[in-house]
Amino acid sequence: MNISQLSYSKYCVLTHNSQDYFVHYRPIKNCIKNLLSNPDILKNLMFRYENLKIEDEKSYGEQNSRNWWKRAERSISNHANILSIILYSDATTTDTLGKSSLHPIYVSLGNIPTWRRNKEDAKQLLGYLPILSAKNEKEKKSSEFKELARETFHNSIKFLLDPLFQGDGVDFNIYDKDIWFFLRISTIICDWPEACTFSLTYKSANSNYPCHFCLVQREDLIDIRKEVILRNHVNMKEYFDSNTSNLAGLEQVNNYFWSIPNLNIYAATVPDRMHHLDLGLFKYQIEFTMELLKKKKSLNKVNERIANIPRHSQLKVFKKGIQLSRLTASEYRDMMKIMVFVVDDLQIENLSEVYVKWNEMYLLSRSEKFKESDLENFQKAINDWGDLFIKLFQNISNSHLKFPKLHSWIYHIVDTIREYGAINGYTTETYESLHKTYVKIPYRLSNKKEVEKQIMENIRRRAIVSRNRIGKTKTPMAFVYTAKLFDFDLSESIIEQNKIDPNLDKKMIKGFEKFIDYLKVYLNILNIISAEGC
Numbered sequence: 001m002n003i004s005q006l007s008y009s010k011y012c013v014l015t016h017n018s019q020d021y022f023v024h025y026r027p028i029k030n031c032i033k034n035l036l037s038n039p040d041i042l043k044n045l046m047f048r049y050e051n052l053k054i055e056d057e058k059s060y061g062e063q064n065s066r067n068w069w070k071r072a073e074r075s076i077s078n079h080a081n082i083l084s085i086i087l088y089s090d091a092t093t094t095d096t097l098g099k100s101s102l103h104p105i106y107v108s109l110g111n112i113p114t115w116r117r118n119k120e121d122a123k124q125l126l127g128y129l130p131i132l133s134a135k136n137e138k139e140k141k142s143s144e145f146k147e148l149a150r151e152t153f154h155n156s157i158k159f160l161l162d163p164l165f166q167g168d169g170v171d172f173n174i175y176d177k178d179i180w181f182f183l184r185i186s187t188i189i190c191d192w193p194e195a196c197t198f199s200l201t202y203k204s205a206n207s208n209y210p211c212h213f214c215l216v217q218r219e220d221l222i223d224i225r226k227e228v229i230l231r232n233h234v235n236m237k238e239y240f241d242s243n244t245s246n247l248a249g250l251e252q253v254n255n256y257f258w259s260i261p262n263l264n265i266y267a268a269t270v271p272d273r274m275h276h277l278d279l280g281l282f283k284y285q286i287e288f289t290m291e292l293l294k295k296k297k298s299l300n301k302v303n304e305r306i307a308n309i310p311r312h313s314q315l316k317v318f319k320k321g322i323q324l325s326r327l328t329a330s331e332y333r334d335m336m337k338i339m340v341f342v343v344d345d346l347q348i349e350n351l352s353e354v355y356v357k358w359n360e361m362y363l364l365s366r367s368e369k370f371k372e373s374d375l376e377n378f379q380k381a382i383n384d385w386g387d388l389f390i391k392l393f394q395n396i397s398n399s400h401l402k403f404p405k406l407h408s409w410i411y412h413i414v415d416t417i418r419e420y421g422a423i424n425g426y427t428t429e430t431y432e433s434l435h436k437t438y439v440k441i442p443y444r445l446s447n448k449k450e451v452e453k454q455i456m457e458n459i460r461r462r463a464i465v466s467r468n469r470i471g472k473t474k475t476p477m478a479f480v481y482t483a484k485l486f487d488f489d490l491s492e493s494i495i496e497q498n499k500i501d502p503n504l505d506k507k508m509i510k511g512f513e514k515f516i517d518y519l520k521v522y523l524n525i526l527n528i529i530s531a532e533g534c
Contacts, residue, residue, distance in 0.1 A: 025127030061369035084110025195269035209249030231266035357385035
């Protein structure tokens, strides 16, 4: 790792209400070089498209065996390689009160196998996007301010990503050899509102065209067999150029991603399993089940069953029953393991069966590889669960289950696998933990002024320390006259003796007086940085 590649800068992207808004960033090519300087990543790197088959069927697993990679590779020189860029973006709060927020964006490479890419060191912080502040509530709700926020987001992204597409590809030195790459954005991992920000489609689930993948009308969201028209930069730009964006649920703002090669932004903002299923559809299923149980006066019985489940090391125990407002994605996954049995034999037709169908579908979604026949079985499992889900809960839902996430999962997830590989390669489950490392812990170490600048410097220092730890393994040294290893208690004793030595000059005495205090501060900082919790 080159220390110069850890440098950071800021760029003023907007001045609004006499306030400057900056993108705090590291050059994206430096981020990529850092990833490619990791020997453990390099030895697993994938360079070329592979037409893999299992039992004479096309196999869908890693990204380099998918349709997107095949098309991208055909569009460049035969002597060059594709470097697949994966972006992850998600605004998050910096403290428990939620009064302050940051908007980090991260980068990884689709050339890295999924199992390796899901480790933290296979991702790099690209920067922090600006979050606009309105002078009052009226301005915050105005269409002009919202449009300015969208334009600022896309201008910031343009500034960060433009270096990827300058010139005729780029050479990266790998194993002392220059290899020619064309950098291409493959997928953007984010939750639903963020996906709408990237694609510039309406965020509201009540809009006429609420899906950022296709032009399905809101009234047809629950029809899981209807043909749909997919969005792409060609048909969306036609609406934009004719000033009729509202007829497609599209913001009248120029989309930066329309000009990027080998990218359909409406498909690249892939469905995220954690937000679609764990915190989305399964949460709805639990809520509607509770409403159904209330009507049958069986809710207390279910809570008793949950509370009486014996403790197990790999299972969350819900001693107080179901409390939805406090559940995390991990806890929802624990509930998936027990709900089949909890709702069994409650005299409600198909209630237990809908959880059986859910688990069958969910387990298939976590597969590392799919054959074409597996995808057909997966689509059938999705449809079987969807039919039962709609039958049971349509009349309980205030919107009659007109959920964009329900439509998106049923219609678009299988095609996404064909395009970009198995779902495990683009889920936010492994990215959410980055907020602890790159936002929450560094924020606590700052003095809350010019936060982004302090955090970037903190991260740079930590990367240097981490690099030195990896690069040098120190062997403990023992004094020749004792069996005990050198420790800080002994060093303090030596310093205390030297402090009262009359032969030392004044500068040395002053240095010894301060040394222990500063050493303790340094060690405390290292302990905070390496802390597991936040």
